[in-house]
Amino acid sequence: MGTDFILGTVATSVKWGDMLFYLVLFIVLLALLKHFAWGPVNEMMDKRANKIADDIDSAEDARQKAEELAEKRQSALKESHVEASQIIERAKKNGEQQKNIIVENAHSEAQSFKETAKQDIVRERQDALEGVKNDVAELSLEIASKVISKNLQLGDQKALIDSYIEGLGKQNEVK
């Protein structure tokens, strides 16, 4: 302990060194706290506040999107209901039309079949008649030739042949 200490005396002068000491002490404490405690914690608190705000915003966004989606789905469902009933209606109409057309077609086809069948029958009969006529002519020719060849020797049966031919002619006419 040197001589420049004043021990055990009531301070008569202001110890203005204390003022300097406390100013420096306080400023150093301020700087240290800022660097080690206040800075990091405050930064983290700000970050947290921002994060919470962001989360709230994004939650709101998500909620709105979900609502929109639900609305869209609802309207799509309604539309699809309407569309389905429309499709069914149209299909029914188409079916009806188709049915009518088919029935009509069938009718007309049947009619035409009938027509052609009738025509065929008529033509066939005609053909048959003509064929028979030809055959008769040929047969008569053959018979005639045969009869002639035989009767050249047997002249007495001439009356029979004649009656034959006459009979054939009568039959033809009856037909």
Add this chain to the structure above:
Amino acid sequence: MNEGAYVQEIFGIPFNISNDLPGLLAAIIVFFTMFWLSRKIRLKPTGRQNVLEWIIDFTNGIIKSTMPNKEGSQFGLLIFTLFSFIFVSNQLGLMLQVNVNNIDYIRSPTADAMTTMTLAFMVLLFAHFLGVKKFGFRGYIKNTYLSPIPYLLPISILEEFTNFLTLALRLYGNIYSGEVLLKLIYEFGKSFGLVSFIPAIPLELIWQAFSVFIGSIQAYVFVTLTMVYISQKIEKE
């Protein structure tokens, strides 16, 4: 106290060591407490971080009560440091008093008017500086001394001094008187041996508890008034 002070002159500047040493101790306690509380900072706070954030929220709440959030946030660190330093200083002398050869080495640093005056001087100077910075010198004079009515100028000037003195001496008086009474009870306990020692224990206990309460209140009052004075200087009336 009226006990002797351990005064040392360094470069011709008188330093009262029995005042500086406890201040240094208080600052060290504050720093290491806050340092310990602020380790492992996470987005999701746990344990110690919660404590630190609670303290910060508390000091920010003091600022918010006098000033809008946007303007006030710049004073967060000042108020946080001021509050924690004064709080620890107030409680220090209640737990630890070192007195060797009638010279104090450790007591409440705020039980000395020099300490509280330094702190008050510092914050008021800061407030005046902010006022000049915000309105310019002319605006500062007008805002601080000439409004709302110019002829109150003398009172306005006087008010600045009383602000300083009351801010400093309120804290000093409360803490100093607390310590005086603590010492008186201690002396009383010693005076009649066991007869006085036993009743002195609960007395001392009660007074210590009350002093803890007073110390907390005074730290709160000091920073609240600091914010009030700052807001007076930087807000137009």
